Amino acid sequence: MGLDPGLRRLALGTLLAAYQGPVPPEWAVELLADGLAGHTLFGTNVRDPGQVAASTAALRSGRPDALIAIDEEGGDVTRLAHATGSPYPGNAALGAIGDVALTRRVYQAIGAELAALGITVNLAPTVDVNSADDNPVIGTRSFGADPLRVAAHSAAAVSGLQSAGVAACAKHFPGHGATVTDSHHELPMVDVPMELLRQRDLPPFAAVVAAGARAVMTAHIRVPALTGDGPATFSRAVLVDLLRGEYGFTGTVITDALEMKGAAVAAGGVGPAAVRALAAGADLLCIGAKVDAELVERVAAQIVEALADGTLATARVEEAAGRAAALAAWTRAAGDTPATVDPDLGYAAARRAxxxxxxxxxxxxxxxxxxxxxxxxxxxxxxxxxxxxxxxxxxxxxxxxxxxxxxxxxxxxxxxxxxxxxxxxxxxxxxxxxxxxxxxxxxxxxxxxxxxxxxxxxxxxxxxxxxxxxxxxxxxxxxxxxxx
The missing domain is CATH 3.40.50.1700 (Glycoside hydrolase family 3 C-terminal domain)
Incomplete structure (x- = not known):
């Protein structure tokens, strides 16, 4: 017996998939027509601007309000310029310069380039406070080690991106900057009291919420004072009590890739991780980069199964899909915001750093x-x-x-x-x-x-x-x- 079509569509509405290669395969477009929330583009999907624009147009033939996301942080993490390196300095350089107006201009320029290609969500900026010199995964992706400086530049980055009509997704809540292991490979731990977390790691997230960030990404990190034995992505105390209750965030909570070992191993697979993340309060689930139609259908089926056995409340999944749809509606309303990009902006900024x-x-x-x-x-x-x-x-x-x-x-x-x-x-x-x-x-x-x-x-x-x-x-x- 196949899945209930209504429940399958509901489950798909919480998923952000991906595909391999420069041309969207038929299944990627068909799933969008069936209700899939959207796709994330990676370096394997990017050859040149014309090709990317053609890809996003093809995806929207499946559904006009499909979310199309990308990790375009500038600096060391770039998808559009993966073949040459980014023409923009990253957050560490911008933080060292200390000019928040420049940070806003750089992110506005990045947003303008994304908007011109039909990309609607940037999984950036990284707003973690890099308090550990040996952090193997954040480092130069951070605006620095000072919470107030990071907060000011994080807000400017969000403002710049969204002024170009691209939704910002600030990451990685509640703060990945103190870790000395990589959540792609294992579950890092930040074993500090809540008082230190509020002083050091959380101010940038308060700043981006105040700046109107449309989305916040979860971290696959363990914070025993908050999350117990599991990652923040599976913690209602983090996503609901802290992010929504204490900080007043009303936008879309997006997970980091569920294929990462910090989540998948903790849950026993991508499907169970999706169920646990939804139960905790996440709205839009990044499945990962190595995705095919079979994986998407399997994850959707496990969400439907959790709805059937009561592990997930229908109202919770409806809320999640509704927030993902609201994000898509915002990106459509933002439309194409024309912007003139100075080709030397990033190079001039890098020299200042x-x-x-x-x-x-x-x-x-x-x-x-x-x-x-x-x-x-x-x-x-x-x-x-x-x-x-x-x-x-x-x-x-x-x-x-x-x-x-x-x-x-x-x-x-x-x-x-x-x-x-x-x-x-x-x-x-x-x-x-x-x-x-x-x-x-x-x-x-x-x-x-x-x-x-x-x-x-x-x-x-x-x-x-x-x-x-x-x-x-x-x-x-x-x-x-x-x-x-």
Whole structure:
């Protein structure tokens, strides 16, 4: 016996699916006609602007008010520019500059580009306060470590995006910035009292709610004081009591991807995770990136089954689907808001973010060495570094833990060395290689990750870009006098 059509449609109205490739498959469009709330676009769905616009138009042939979402944070997390790197600096750079009007302009420009392509929801900004230098998943995606600064820039980002007609989704509630593990791989824990959470992690969320953010994304993190043994995504105390009750949020609660191990393992699969998230108060469920028609139908069926056995109240799922529909209605009403985008806006901003400790001397045709760093799942394999911006300057790429400093000295000869990396303080073999090399050779270091307190001894200069986007790379090359 098939699913009750009305209940199936109700369940589909709470789901945000995805598909592979640059052309939406028939099932992705057909499910929208059947009531699916929408799709999230990933790098695999993006080739060029014309192709993306054609894809969003094809999806809307299934239903005109379909939600089409994307993670376009700027900086290190970009889908539109995954092949080259973002032309905008990320949040850490914007926070370092400290100009909230600039942050609003950057996010308005990002929103204008999304709107022109038919994308209606940006799963951004990241408003977590990055209070842990070793945070492996937030880092430069955060506006900084100061709650008040992060709050001010978060509100500006939401205002900028939504002024362009694109709904903002502030993430990751109640705050992912203090974690030292990645929720894509496991369930991180933030074991702090509520008083500290209110002082450190929650002010940016209060700010985005006040700024009118249309959506807030949940975090797959465990906060024992709030969530007990499970993640925030499954916690009614977090999503209803705190977010809606205490902070007065009336928009759409969107989950982080339920395929992530921080949620899926805790629940026993994507379907059970969907049921638990809905019961806790979530409205729109991101299934993940690796999605096909079978998975969507299975999740919908498990939601219908939970409705039948009383695990889920019909009124709760109707409320969730209603909030997802309200988000879609807002995006349609916002319409296309024309905006002129300055192509140099992001590059000019990235230049303002660069900080130099020391003296930039002896950089006539140096050897540029990029230290390999693994990308997070959130970032994906997006190009980074100085390479695309160098004017005839030789560059090599090495793995720090597998490279001897004497080898680099031999390659450089009488030229100085510029070492480029991300999160160098925790890169295996990185601090040791830099320290040994600087003791015997002129070295300049370019840090393109989260700037920790660590500084190597003996280097000529330590340059911080607060991110590794295409814009950050060009800015660093220009400051070093190496740009073409």
């Amino acid at each position: 660069v900080r130099v400790d020391g003296v930039l001397t002896g950089l006539d045709r140096p050897l540029v060495v990029q230290l390999h760093t693994e990308s997070t799942i959130a970032e994906g394999r997006v190009p980074w570094g100085l390479g695309p911006h160098l004017d005839g300057v030789p560059e090599i790429r090495v793995v720090a833990a597998e490279t001897d400093h004497a080898t680099l000295r031999g390659l450089a000869g009488d030229r100085s060395i510029v070492l480029v990396g991300r999160h160098l303080h925790r890169l295996p073999g990185g601090p040791e290689l830099i320290t040994a090399l600087a003791a015997e050779h002129p070295v300049t270091v370019v840090e393109m990750g989260w700037p920790a307190q660590w500084r190597p001894s003996g280097v000529r200069a330590f340059v911080t870009t607060y991110g590794a986007s295409h814009a950050n790379g060009r800015a660093a090359a220009e400051v070093l006098g190496l740009a073409g």
